[in-house]
Amino acid sequence: MRILVLGGDGYLGWPVALHLSRAGHDVGVVDSFVRRQYDHEMGVDSLVPICSLRQRVRTWEAVSGHQIEVFTGDLTDAEFVDQTFARFGPEAVVHFAEQRSAPYSMIDRKHAVYTQVNNVVGTLNLLYAIAEHDPSIHLVKLGTMGEYGTPNIDIEEGFIEITHKGRTDVLPYPKQPGSFYHLSKVHDSHNIQFGCRIWGLRATDLNQGIVYGQETGETVLHPDLATRFDYDGVFGTVLNRFCVQAVVGHPLTVYGKGGQTRGMLDIRDTLACVELAVLNPPAEGEYRVFNQFTESFSVQQMAEMVAEAFPGAVRIEHLEDPRVEKEEHYYRAAHTKLLDLGLVPHLLEPSTIRGLLAVVDRHRDRVDFSAIEPTVHWRRTASRLATTGGLVAG
Amino acid sequence: MRILVLGGDGYLGWPVALHLSRAGHDVGVVDSFVRRQYDHEMGVDSLVPICSLRQRVRTWEAVSGHQIEVFTGDLTDAEFVDQTFARFGPEAVVHFAEQRSAPYSMIDRKHAVYTQVNNVVGTLNLLYAIAEHDPSIHLVKLGTMGEYGTPNIDIEEGFIEITHKGRTDVLPYPKQPGSFYHLSKVHDSHNIQFGCRIWGLRATDLNQGIVYGQETGETVLHPDLATRFDYDGVFGTVLNRFCVQAVVGHPLTVYGKGGQTRGMLDIRDTLACVELAVLNPPAEGEYRVFNQFTESFSVQQMAEMVAEAFPGAVRIEHLEDPRVEKEEHYYRAAHTKLLDLGLVPHLLEPSTIRGLLAVVDRHRDRVDFSAIEPTVHWRRTASRLATTGGLVAG
Numbered sequence: 001m002r003i004l005v006l007g008g009d010g011y012l013g014w015p016v017a018l019h020l021s022r023a024g025h026d027v028g029v030v031d032s033f034v035r036r037q038y039d040h041e042m043g044v045d046s047l048v049p050i051c052s053l054r055q056r057v058r059t060w061e062a063v064s065g066h067q068i069e070v071f072t073g074d075l076t077d078a079e080f081v082d083q084t085f086a087r088f089g090p091e092a093v094v095h096f097a098e099q100r101s102a103p104y105s106m107i108d109r110k111h112a113v114y115t116q117v118n119n120v121v122g123t124l125n126l127l128y129a130i131a132e133h134d135p136s137i138h139l140v141k142l143g144t145m146g147e148y149g150t151p152n153i154d155i156e157e158g159f160i161e162i163t164h165k166g167r168t169d170v171l172p173y174p175k176q177p178g179s180f181y182h183l184s185k186v187h188d189s190h191n192i193q194f195g196c197r198i199w200g201l202r203a204t205d206l207n208q209g210i211v212y213g214q215e216t217g218e219t220v221l222h223p224d225l226a227t228r229f230d231y232d233g234v235f236g237t238v239l240n241r242f243c244v245q246a247v248v249g250h251p252l253t254v255y256g257k258g259g260q261t262r263g264m265l266d267i268r269d270t271l272a273c274v275e276l277a278v279l280n281p282p283a284e285g286e287y288r289v290f291n292q293f294t295e296s297f298s299v300q301q302m303a304e305m306v307a308e309a310f311p312g313a314v315r316i317e318h319l320e321d322p323r324v325e326k327e328e329h330y331y332r333a334a335h336t337k338l339l340d341l342g343l344v345p346h347l348l349e350p351s352t353i354r355g356l357l358a359v360v361d362r363h364r365d366r367v368d369f370s371a372i373e374p375t376v377h378w379r380r381t382a383s384r385l386a387t388t389g390g391l392v393a394g
Numbered sequence: 395m396r397i398l399v400l401g402g403d404g405y406l407g408w409p410v411a412l413h414l415s416r417a418g419h420d421v422g423v424v425d426s427f428v429r430r431q432y433d434h435e436m437g438v439d440s441l442v443p444i445c446s447l448r449q450r451v452r453t454w455e456a457v458s459g460h461q462i463e464v465f466t467g468d469l470t471d472a473e474f475v476d477q478t479f480a481r482f483g484p485e486a487v488v489h490f491a492e493q494r495s496a497p498y499s500m501i502d503r504k505h506a507v508y509t510q511v512n513n514v515v516g517t518l519n520l521l522y523a524i525a526e527h528d529p530s531i532h533l534v535k536l537g538t539m540g541e542y543g544t545p546n547i548d549i550e551e552g553f554i555e556i557t558h559k560g561r562t563d564v565l566p567y568p569k570q571p572g573s574f575y576h577l578s579k580v581h582d583s584h585n586i587q588f589g590c591r592i593w594g595l596r597a598t599d600l601n602q603g604i605v606y607g608q609e610t611g612e613t614v615l616h617p618d619l620a621t622r623f624d625y626d627g628v629f630g631t632v633l634n635r636f637c638v639q640a641v642v643g644h645p646l647t648v649y650g651k652g653g654q655t656r657g658m659l660d661i662r663d664t665l666a667c668v669e670l671a672v673l674n675p676p677a678e679g680e681y682r683v684f685n686q687f688t689e690s691f692s693v694q695q696m697a698e699m700v701a702e703a704f705p706g707a708v709r710i711e712h713l714e715d716p717r718v719e720k721e722e723h724y725y726r727a728a729h730t731k732l733l734d735l736g737l738v739p740h741l742l743e744p745s746t747i748r749g750l751l752a753v754v755d756r757h758r759d760r761v762d763f764s765a766i767e768p769t770v771h772w773r774r775t776a777s778r779l780a781t782t783g784g785l786v787a788g
Binding site: 078 | 510563593772
């Protein structure tokens with residue numbers, strides 16, 4: 001299949017592109033490199049050094065014999081999207097190309113507006129491009145489990161059957177997102193569902209949990225193929241951050257009580273899930289939602305698992321929660337649809353964590369302590385970042 | 395009270411500003427005049443001639459003795475919003491300042507993107523301005539009953555209690571909006587609810603039905619105070635359009651089977667509802683939703699009511715529905731919260747329709763027949779407009 005990976009230079013986009021390329025698909029990668037620009041803006045960097053996309057693609061061809069075509073541009077540029085579709089002629093589009101950090105979206109007004117405009121307009125342009133070029137192109141869109149928030153009932157996969165006053169309907173699952181970033185994904189979900197309804201598009205919305213891990217079957221083939229690994233307070237994901245903290249002797253920082261429970265998955269399962277979605281497209285006009293995670297843990301549980309797996313002493317510290325969220329809550333979310341398609345999960349075992357700790361240990365000299373603390377506070381309308389000192393412009 | 399009316403030069407914003415001014419409030423009006431620009435872009439005009447805002451305000455002062463302060467600018471300009479708040483110091487903000495036409499948002503990609511960016515960014519800027527100036531300022535936001543779509547269960551006011559697998563929670567009512575415009579209002583609703591949650595803002599989301607009527611207790615005091623009356627295929631609302639069609643001898647154009655049922659209200663009830671919301675603010679941190687309509691009718695019923703009220707012969711014509719919507723469906727929506735606050739509705743009676751027909755008759759020589767037909771088709775990604783002939787730029 002001909003597959004375009006949007007955001008194919010990012011943490012997950014790049015290994016997904018490699019995985020699909022190795023599986024024999026014709027892969028094109030679209031990226032604007034704005035993710036690398038955020039690093040400069042925030043004054044942080046990936047713990048694991050990453051090559052330029054140009055070098056990555058060159059090394060991949062040398063290692064695998066497969067070519068990956070590169071398209072440089074931004075999805076908010078409709079003309080660029082149009083030309084890319086015309087040139088590449090995709091059968092499926094995997095869409096990672098959004099600003100994906102909740103804290104980044106909560107820095108201040110400019111970053112909130114940037115995040116929503118960037119994500120919503122990019123996806124709107126994509127919907128129009130698909131409808132105009134070929135409505136049968138399958139859109140595989142990365143959403144987030146954070147779209148649901150933490151309701152006091154079970155979370156289902158996108159839709160819920162509601163019986164109310166003697167009548168029954170299956171309706172979109174109510175959304176209670178917890179940041180302007182998460183809100184942008186909710187907006188996308190509504191827009192995509194509408195595109196399917198009016199133009200007969202076919203779309204899969206992957207409501208992904210929090211991803212951990214850095215090595216995949218393809219990235220380990222050569223150091224040039226490594227994907228990024230973020231541990232900073234703005235772009236770092238929680239388990240990756242805990243591993244860095246353990247290795248450098250920093251307390252594991254749990255925000256609030258730590259009862260916040262989230263769906264999680266191994267980076268290798270992200271690749272498998274995207275591939276399963278691509279290989280099993282929905283019907284014409286169908287908007288479907290898969291909850292893409294394999295296990296749920298509370299933040300406190302994760303901290304304890306890292307502390308246990310780490311050979312040395314580890315202290316767990318509770319900070320005041322910079323976010324506005326429930327620190328203890330019910331959490332039970334369905335995630336059977338990808339299992340039904342054949343997903344065999346990599347579960348979070350001590351050996352997984354030890355593998356992560358080993359990755360971190362190799363790059364421990366690159367850790368910037370000042371980047372770890374949370375500096376973006378949900379209750380404020382503007383936060384100052386530790387790593388930049390002065391002004392952050394959106 | 396000091397009340398800012400955003401979009402105060404529009405169909406409803408202007409009469410609301412007059413109504414609140416007459417009730418003794420200090421009223422400021424904010425407008426960018428982009429609504430008048432849409433008229434030029436579409437090649438259409440209000441059936442009833444309207445004065446410039448400058449003249450309107452001058453006449454209002456002469457007639458009533460009340461001053462209305464005018465702020466000219468756009469909500470997407472955060473600096474303008476900030477300065478306006480600093481100068482006026484509102485206690486409540488009534489927000490009509492959005493692109494409000496479903497067909498306009500469906501013209502093509504540019505108009506869809508424009509509508510969502512304009513509406514979402516304007517409202518985001520407003521949330522930040524309120525949070526930064528004074529979180530106790532009450533935001534009264536115009537939403538739409540169209541946010542709910544047409545589910546097969548009863549529609550509640552913003553939230554619904556769901557019992558699922560033995561557990562119960564009250565969650566946001568699931569949304570199934572039917573155009574990129576309606577989607578923008580859903581995005582707003584989610585963003586506003588989040589603003590209340592994290593910053594303790596207080597907001598009332600008025601999910602308004604389709605408004606009919608042109609005269610209010612204040613606009614009839616002088617011809618200069620008239621508000622606009624739209625009958626064209628893009629901005630015209632259905633009952634107003636039927637009245638124009640009846641008067642000029644054009645068939646009443648029902649889209650599809652006409653079983654589409656919608657909540658409706660008299661323009662005078664819009665004024666009363668907004669005033670009730672302003673006078674009864676929610677608690678700190680509360681996001682509440684009122685369904686702002688008084689009766690439900692199907693499009694076919696409305697056509698028949700106009701045909702019956704009109705003294706001459708009227709033909710009802712069924713056109714292919716340019717929208718993607720259910721042409722027959724269940725519809726039962728709660729609307730008790732405004733009644734509980736004291737709303738006494740003006741119901742849609744033959745005398746109401748005859749009043750509307752009289753307004754139209756006075757201006758029948760201004761009707762542009764070419765503006766009536768629907769020219770925006772939901773199933774297409776780009777529609778050409780009858781009134782502009784050539785290109786429409788977004």
